[in-house]
Amino acid sequence: MNIAVIGATGLTGHQVVVQLILKGLVGPMDRVQLVGRPPAEARLRGMVADIRDAFFEAAPELDITLSPEEIAAEVIVFAAGVTLPTDSRTPMTRDALAIANRTLFETYAQAIARHGHGHELVIVVSNPVELGVSIFAHHLGRRRVFGMGAYQDTLRFRREIAGELGLARQRVEAYMLGEHGSGLVPTWSSLRLHGFDPEETDQLRRRLRRGLTSAGYPDTLANETKGIRALIEAGDLGEAFRHIGTLPADLRVGLGPFATHYSGAKTAVATANATVDMLRVVLSGHQTVMAAQVALKGEWLGLDTVIGVPVLVGHQGWVTVNPLPLDDDEHAQLCAVGRGVTDKLREWEAAA
Template sequence: MNIAVIGATGLTGHQVVVQLILKGLVGPMDRLQLIGRPSAEARLRGLVADVRDAFFEAAPELDITLSADEIAAEVIVFAAGVTIPTDHRRPLTRDALAEANRPLFEQYAEAIARNGHGHELVIMVSNPVELGVAVFARHLGRERVFGMGAYQDTLRFRREIAGELGLARQRVEAYMLGEHGSGLVPAWSALRLHGFDQEETAQLRRRLRKGLCSADYPHALEAETGAVRELIVNDDLAGAFNRVATMSADLRVGLAPFATHYSGAKTAVATANATVDMLRVVLSGHQTVMAAQVALQGEWLGLDTVLGVPVQVGHQGWRQVSPLALDEDELSRLRQVGEEVSVKLREWERAA
């Protein structure tokens, strides 16, 4: 197996490299291509030395690449580009993030399309993840490109539910759909708790939601984001985390990473873990349903945009959407978020 990590010297890219080895997705018979800018060559060489020192018997063949034209892999993890600063005094809007990272998305997508073998799978980690997926899908074919935002949000959602109920996460089936960021859509009506019947699940669902309905969720998320941001601006990180802890599980999914990022710790370990886990699912050889940002062309709800939805995946990419039986408020919100993402993508492309 040949895997390439674009942006290997960044916090998340570095973690992806380490976790690929620790979790056994690559070994001595495999090749791991570490890709960065020429200015990062020294750091890449240092990373190779460190990884070999830590995992000498288990390490794959490690290859340093400084040019997008020399990428050669079956699976490509894209974790390069500008990220949101952890200093709240230097805010970076999503529009600014798109403006900064779009040329990088285009550069690598064009190079892989030009030089690749035509079967590469790409997992997009960098933000805005929807823009990254849109660009790579345009160049490589949409079935070969996944955004990991919805997968990570879904893992967080399941973890929050499992933790509150005292269950193993494997007993929770739940999805967080929509946009990775302010456009989250919790699919509460699709919640399944293994070992509980429908009536018991309904009771626990009401307890978990703490009176918050689907129609009110986006407004609550916006209001709580403002409240948590104000605590952070006032250097009350403990207060921010304490406030998040009192929220419903779906709000914690959106706000806990926000507080973690601005604490200075960032979310690199969790993001890398979700990325590697997603890669494991894709490469398992089994047809599996997972949440991911993909480029839709009307497969569900007539949506023609990039959105986090449940898709059936295999080692050749995703083949179809697996629609969930959602209630009308959730479906309405998903359509709305899809329309909003479409507008953003058009604006970002026009600004190019």
Template sequence: MDVAVLGATGDVGRQVCTQLVERQVLPTTSRLQLVGRPGGSSGRAVHGLRADLVDAYDEHAPVLDVALDPADVVADVVVVAAGRTVPPRSDGVPPSRAELAAENAAVFRAYADALAAHGSGSEVVVVVSNPVELGVAVMAERLGRHRVIGMGAWLDTLRFRREIAVQLGVRRHRVGGFVGGQHGDDAVPLWSTVRISGLDVAERQRAVARLRGGRTLATFPAEVARAKQDLLAVAATDIAAAFALIDTWPPDLRALARPWMTHQSGAKTATGTASATIDLLETILDGRDIVVAGQVALEGEATVGGSPVHGVLGVPVVLGPEGWTRVLLDPLPADEDARLAVAAATIAAGSAPWTTAGAAAPAAAPTPDPPATAAAPEVHR
């Protein structure tokens, strides 16, 4: 099977390409298409990236191809890592989702229209770019919703599992459980889905109760906001102390705070984001069906807050070589259900100005050239 990476020269796109080749996910007979944009920096850099990958991995690299026109994208799996990054304001505040949507909606539409017109009709699309929910909404409208999945919820899920594993002193592969909702501050840790290998039901319930410390998700948004304030205050004089402070918090709060602090430190999370993306790609390419969490376009398959969801939401789904097939979401505790309902409403409101389903979409602006950073910091944290 062949893979195309849109925005291949951005921070995340470059890591996805490198890890695909380094981990030998694709055989030498498959093709990895590196996609940039003509007339800008990525149009030149994508040729250099190809040369660099050949230089490093020639013995086991797949066929490496360069494409500069959306109409030339041809692959079984398409990774969307293209888009602009809006720089932080002068006071250091990151761009809002509305600002990012205004920048990247045209990018999503351009590639979605090209795939709809020139693709095979069976591509599976993995959206990495920010805002991931908008990317899923735009792509799903044009390509079919079961062929499109956003990887933000899977990245959040892996971070959540890791923090639980660290707290319990076990390996991450022994911990199950999912994060749903919206990637970022409206991520919803689904504690009711947590499973720990080797523990029976009663033991697991006691372990989860101990990890949560009597908290519910009703207070989670306030905890996240307060955590950011505390981290900024500490990091102003000692960045190491800020990371040490995170280690004292509960696992769900750490799962959001640690990547946020990573960006505040001046570093980025491209490696982890790419690794989570590769996890999804390996599942699709291997022909397996597994349960993952991802942002998908729902048409009533899940009910939150007493109403079926018709729109994009991060939920556990079965993912396979033809895309996602069904949602696996049992009835939830009241606090998780309420937070998912808020996330669904927030996503719907944020996507409405840019999608056909939400409202008349603004006229498409000229498709911008993806710069060196392919995915916005706020999402891939």
């Protein structure tokens, strides 16, 4: 197996490489390309030396690649580019992030389209993930490109539910769809708790939601985000985390990573873990349903945009959308988020 990690010297890219080895997805018979730009060559060489020192018997072949044209892999993880600053006093808007990373998305997507073998699968980690998926899908074909945001948000959603109920996460089935960031769409109607009958699940669902409706979720998340930002700017991170812990599970999914990022710890370990787990699913050889940002062309709910939805995936890409039985408010919210993403993509295209 040949895997390329673009942005290997970044916090998340580095973690992806290490976790690929620790979780046994690559070994001595495999090859991992560490992709960076020429100024990062020395750091990449140091990274190779460190990894070989740590995992000599288990390490794959490690290649350093400094040119997009030289990428050669079955699966490519894109984790390069600008990230949001951790200083809340110097915030960066999503629009500025999109403008900063758009050229990098285009450069690598065009190079892979011209020089690749035509069957690469690309997992976009960098933000805005919807923009990255849009650009790579345009150049490589939409079935071969995934954004990992919805997968990570879904894992977080299941973990929050499982933790509150005292269950293993594997017993929880629920999806967090929509846009990675402020456009999350928790699909409580998709909740299944293995070992519980429908009546018991309904009771637990009501308990978990604490009266927060799907229609009220977007405004509540926006208001809570403002409150958490104010606490962070006041230097009271402890109170920010304490308050988040008192909120319903779906709000914790949206606010927890926000506070973690601005704490200075960032979310590199969790992001890499979700990315590697997504890789494991894609490479398993079996068709599996998972949440991912993909470029839709009307396959579900008439959505014609890049958005997080449940898709059936295999080793050659995503095959089809796996529809969920959404309630009316979830349906309306997901469609509204889709329209919002479409507007943003048009604005970012016009600003290029």
